[in-house]
Amino acid sequence: MKRRIKTLFIIIGLFLVGNISYGQFIGYPFYKYYSSQDYHGGIQNWKITQSQNGLLYVANNFGLLEFDGTNWNKYSLESGTKCRDVFVDTDGKIYIAAQGDFGYYVPNELGKLAFVSLADSIPGENRNFDEAWRVFKKNDRLLFCTFDDIFIFNISGELLDIVDPETDPDNFFLVNNQLYLNQSGSGLSIMENGNVKQAEFGDLFKNMTISGILEINNNQLLISTLKSGIYLKTGNTISIWNTSNQDIFQSSNINQMIRLKSGEIAIGTQNEGLFLLNSKGSIKMQLTKGRGIENRTVLSLYEDIQGNLWLGHNNGISSVALNSPFEHLNEQTGLPGTGYDALLLRDTLYLGTNNGLYFKNILNKNTTFQKVKNTTGQVYNIEHLHNSIIMGHHSGTFNINNGEASILSETPGTWTFLDLKNHPEYVLQGNYKGICLFKKSENGIKFHHKLEGFEESSRVMEEDEDGNIWMTHGYKGVFKLNLSEDLKSVQSEYYGEEKGLPSKVLINVWRLNNNLIFSTESGLYEYNKKQDRFIKSSFLSEYFPENVQFVSFTEDALGNIYFVSTTETGVLEKSTNGNYNKHTAVFNQLINALNDDLHNIIPLEANKVLFAAKEGFIFFDNSVQKLQDIDYNVIFTKISISNSKEDSIITYGREMRGDKVSFKQINKGIEIPFKDNSIRIEYSAPYMNGQFQNEYQYWLENNEVGYSEWSVRTAKEYTNLKEGDYTFHVRAKNIHGQLSSVATYEFTILPPWYRTNWAYGLYIFLGLITSVLVFVIFELRYKKKTEIITEEKEKEITRIDSELKTSEQKLEHLKNEKLKSEIKLKNKELATSTMHLINKNSFINSIKSNLNNISKRSNNQEVKHEIGRVIHNIDKNISADEDWEHFSIHFDQVHGDFIKRWQKDYPNLSPQEMKLSAYLRMNLSTKEIANLLNISVRGVEIARYRLRKKLELERSDNLQEFILKY
Template sequence: MRQRKQFIFILCCIFLNCVQAQINKLGLPFSEYFPSAEYKGGIQNLEITQSPEGIIYVANNFGMLSFNGTSWDIHRLKLETKCRYLLIGQKGKVYVAGQGDFGYFTIDSTGQYLYKSLSNNLPEQYKDYDETWRIFKKGNELIFCTFDYLFYFNTNDELLDVKPSPADIESFYFLNNAIYVNQQGSGILKQSEKGFELIPHGDFFSDKKVSTIIPILNNELLVATQNSGLYIINSIGIKAWNKQNQQFYKDASINTIIRMSDGNFAIGTLNDGLIITDKNGNIKMQLTKGHGLENRTILSIFEDMQNNLWLGHNNGISLVELNNPFSLINEQSGLPGTGYDAFLEDKLLYLGTNNGLFYKNIDNPNNLPENFTGSDGQVYEVNKVYEKLIIGHHAGTFTIEKDQVNLISDIPGAWTFLPLKNHRPYILQGNYKGLALFKKNGNKIDFIRKIKGFSESSRLMEQADNGDIWMTHGYKGVFKFKLNDQLDSVSVKYYGEDKGLPSKLLINVWRIDNKLIFSTEEGIYTYNNDKDIFEHYPAFDEYIGAKCQIISMTEDPVGNIYYVTTDEMGVLEKNGNGQYTKHSGIFNRIKTLLNDDLQKIIALEANQVLFAAKEGFIHYNNQSKSRKVTNLKTLITDVSITHNIDSTISHGRYLTEKGIVTKQPKNAIHQIPYKNNAVRIAYSAPYMEAHERTMYQYWLENSEEDGYSEWNNKTEKEYTNLSEGEYIFHVRAKDVYGDISEESTYTFIITPPWYRSTYAYTGYISLAIILVLLIYFFYEKRFQKKTEKLTEEKEKEINRIDTELKSSEELIDKLKNEKLKAQIDVQNKELATSTMQIINKNEFINSVKGNLNTVIKRSKNQEVKQEINKIIGNIEKNIESDKDWESFSMHFDKVHGDFTHRFKEEFPDISPQEMKLSAYLRMNLSTKEIAHLLNISVRGVEIARYRLRKKLQLERSDNLQEFILKY
């Protein structure tokens, strides 16, 4: 079942599309006129072309014009002569044909266009020619056409050949890789290897002035003459192109013709402006002065990248936007005033404006709307109720009778009409002061009465399936009416915030998909009859937002929904599955043109709507050819220094091995002195449709941390007081349809000020080093002096301390010596005591021995003698014992610095007895005391002293005891 419904829906769509296909453009295309005062050039514009970047070039009386989407510039030839023709060549060169000259435009170091003449390189015999009229590219050759010669150059701008031109020719054409000319008296000739030869049937034009020749299908040629019409040449012969329009073409005086990309033809005339025809020459549209154009004479036509037409007039330039689905029904179309409502019946389109009611036959798009007599004034609604056209007007209510209007009610301000479902054939009217009732009687509609019970202005009304009538007021909320059985009054129920609505302001009611919806400040709502409240309606949230405020809305016969909100406008195209596809960007082109009083969208047929506009109406054909989307570019057009001077450093064009490019190469990064650290950068997007509404974002990397700016329509940005460093300027554009271009960048460097430059820092470092060295040497010298002073003071202090130390040492030595002396004295005393003890002992023993010897002598008893002799022997042993000496020697050496050891080492030959003698002499003992200690006589001591002197090898004068004491 579902598939069947979808199939039926698709068939209906196909049928309705076939029906609506009869409507193409109901009005005039958007166009823009550039007068000579704006582009600051001459009046004649003989040729137009476009660069791959989108820049428009025009051959003008004053030179070559260029338009980048923002501003016009003029570039003069060397002799400032007229520019007749131009051609975009390889590597970005623009070749131009001029008056008495030809050459090309290249660029200088800043990117400024620079003209270079090629005619100067011609041999002298060929320099005498009048004008260059055409430039053709044939393979790798460029052909510059004059009435005297054809000059052939290669792509390196070197002259290859010179050929004579035929005599008495009127113009040159390049078709199918060959040159054609029209020769007076002969006709159309074609260049061959033998020269120029008459083409078959070419003599037909011997007496006609040919303005254009273009190839069409099957090797046929379409030849346009200035005053003799249009003809087709083929292998069979010649025939008129569209006989029924031949006289019109003759009277129009054709100047030029081109074949457009859609197969149609654009014809530029001298007297009747622009004519658009189909492939058979049937006129589809005509634009002329006061009817879409500001000038009726067209000298040149060019179709740009967006399939729009550029027209070169005898005074001015026009852009005609054929590449969008909109057309204007305005005063130039014969419709004065602001648009409010419209209605299409059969082939007649009724248009209501603040100037009255008009009608127009859509079968003839070039005819003008006609006014209904008596309808002057504000029209609010044009509708068909019960098969009868009815008009809501400021002055009352009218019906249409043939070619005039008939007033049926003078109640002022007839807003809208609503056929009553439950009370046919009655009609409810909303007006300034409330409600009124009408009824269809036969073939006419009669006013019945005013309705009691409500007196508010009732502009928007819709009827529910149950017969309830809903009316929304702009600032009072929602009202529900119920008519009584007598149809003379209504009961009214008010709905506001207490019934679920977000507010009572800006509420409108629409019938969409056979359902009543209510648009509010906070989105779309529907009425819940069971709960008697309003609830949010989410069906369109994913497409236009849950909180959007819809200003106007309508649905066409195939279910497409057209809407206008406070933020955007668009169409929701209904798909076979019941879902929608949203298109909104295309409508940006017309949003600012809509009527801001009582906005309205009028569905005419499937995919055909009218938008009420400030100037008439805007027709939208949803099935017209899609707008051609090109690769939108943003160009840097001028970089200037503005600090103290105003000097351009770049025009955004660069000469490379590949030719002229707009992308900045690395070797073209400009260094700007710090003293000129204010930069102005101009930019433009060469997108021509509504170019004044192109928006831009920019960002200076390394200066602005927040990234891209907000979208705005500025075409230049200035930066001042930039610090030194590298900067990258980013810019991108967004056209009127919301398409965003690729990013363009420009890199530049602000060099440091002289005092922060590399040289300065080198100088700073050098000065710093010198300063450091000076400071070092200064402080070194100072340090040396201080050191010397300190050294001197230290030396003095040291000397003082040394002196004190010496005094202390002397004192210490003295104290030590005194202590040592005291110790020595003590030890000497001990030695002396020990020695005296020994001496006393020996004396005592000797005395005892002597007494014992006396006893022996006196005693007669042998045993006693023997015992006494034993005692004497023991005594002698005791006297000779070395134990006393060893003890003495140990103490002696401690007191006298190891005297015995030293003395023996130096004088090893002395005997122990002599060593003892030496020790006793050192102790300063007397000879007698020594005798007792050595147990010898005094004489023995003297002898021992003598022997000791000899061993010590002392002279006679040497005192033995002094020697030993000093040793």
């Protein structure tokens, strides 16, 4: 990357030029050309206008053209004649003047424009006119101007008056509610109170064909003529408007003249294309064939809502983005190839492309770029160094002087130059194979020698405050370079991921706000001298996501920062408090236009930069209003029922609301039969800036959960919709990211005949009939079954008698089973009693233990003797083992020989663990078990744990559930 801050000398030079006005010719505005094949009409376009909702209308040789921002529609007259003029009233009616006819277009029952002739209401002697040339609305009157008569109608379409000028008119103009007529032989006339009379200055134009009349400052009139130039009428004085350009205006043959919102004058000519003039008549810009537009003949002009200038050509239609802050410098300006670098030195602009170096004097609007001799091939860099213009080229380093290049060094691939702070007499050059040193002299700079010790391609270099030179490589990382004291060699230190950088690829260094900033594929970094490593930079962090990847930066003299990242392009406009205002929306139109080989932004002066583009350069003026907030709507252009046979149109999106045309749905009772449950909805947003980059979101309520992803498609089709009520929502996002209001369309899919209300009524009726028939059938079957059952009952009685004996046997069996159950119950009770006995023994054991303790502590031998007798009686009467044996017997009877089976399957269990298992089988609590085993609750938990280990249970297994299920 070359250095983005030019020398102080250059900046002073730029300001000495007087902050060059870029109203002077630099490049051409962006434009879009539509051929007759695009709009499917005739070649000539006589008038252009626009409706309040943004639709564009053109009076064409083949009829009326309509442009909705996506598609062109053509409405031909039945007679097939040419349409000469078009006017759209505030009520949406579209009035036209045509060959042999005039009238208006309104939507029919389907919403398609249909023509209503007003000329047919004219009396027979006046009906046979040749051309209806103009249509105007004056107050509440409509004026249809033919070359014979002027027909006056009211807004209801009733003929009020016919004005017959004595001399046939050639053209008509409505200025400040005053109708002017250009009449051959008599000059300029006016119509007042139904009479035509010559204007007080009209005879001065008797031999001229007037093509335009505008009212300008101080009640002055500007009058353009076809071949006689432009005149200014002030009071009763007529003068040439601009004498220096009068010859140009005369030879150009002016077809139309309009005043733009900016106050400038636009002139469409027959021979020289379009002229843009300031208020004094000076030419600011000329667009003609091969230089900004595709056709040199401009028959009509119109400035649309967004500030685009539409040109109706003799063959085609153009839209010129006059309100855009961008201009294109490409092959039409004499600049072929892809843009790489540029230099503005005083009034000369140098542009380097892959085809060579070009230059022009920007103050001379009539010149195109010229090629500097001996520069054919790839230009990488153009600098002003030590009073010389130096070019970095694929073939080496060149000095530029008087439009010719002379070789300074044949070292191939000169990327960039860098003035050295510590060695001001030298200039460092980066090239394909390393770096070289150039020395300054009275005659400019001269090649000195190649520096040893560094062989990397050095395209991007910056010097820090300590004199270190930082070179970034596209896919190898960062190098810190230091020159030897004798300036013959270079010592380099490599910085990569081990020094804090996220990777070694896609790294560049930039000088922003007088600091070195390193852009990486994961955000901005800066060098920390104390740590000798790179750290995340907080610079600009509040304006961008953390890991955004930048590909180009530059800073102008006002501190505005222009940037290109992988996700957006824009400018950070510096405010007086040091903060930045971020603007990106207007730059969306540069998508896919910029040079994606070596991105570059070149500052020319304050608020003015060049973007290197795939075709030349794109000039950006930051002082021009960047974006207008304009309300716009999505309109439905066609809604149809689609099937395999043909499309059935529901509407073309327009309806009459009383006497006015509406693009909003008025009739919301649209019902579609179920057999036609496939619908196609077409829509468009008539936003004319970058109209083919408008994006849309849609949502069919009752069928989809929310809006779709953004897409450029302008139609959506739904098939096999279920019956129900639906509302289709659609909204647009223009190239600047601005959202339109939401357009909706409601419709109902009717159910199939078999799910309609009358069908359900039929189902109920048939159900009732069926029920009656079923009842009768079942009644007959019941009677027949009754007879059969009577016979079978007798047989059944006999069978029951025979089975009675068998039942008595079964009863005896049941009694036996009952006795067994009673025995089992008693066994349970016995087991319970045994439990109580064990508990009692446990209690007695505890008493025995207490008595032993008392005996040990007592010194009275008599007491010890008595206690001993009591303990002996206790031992004599207690037999815990025998109790357990009895308990085991009864427990097994109740629990299916559990203890026997358990002891057999787990023979390594201790008696204590066998008892614990039995108690767990009885689902006793831990406290109850502790009393039975004569141990503590903690002891029970320990015993449970040991039992789990012997049973080899997993941690997830429940011990008690395991025993209960055993």
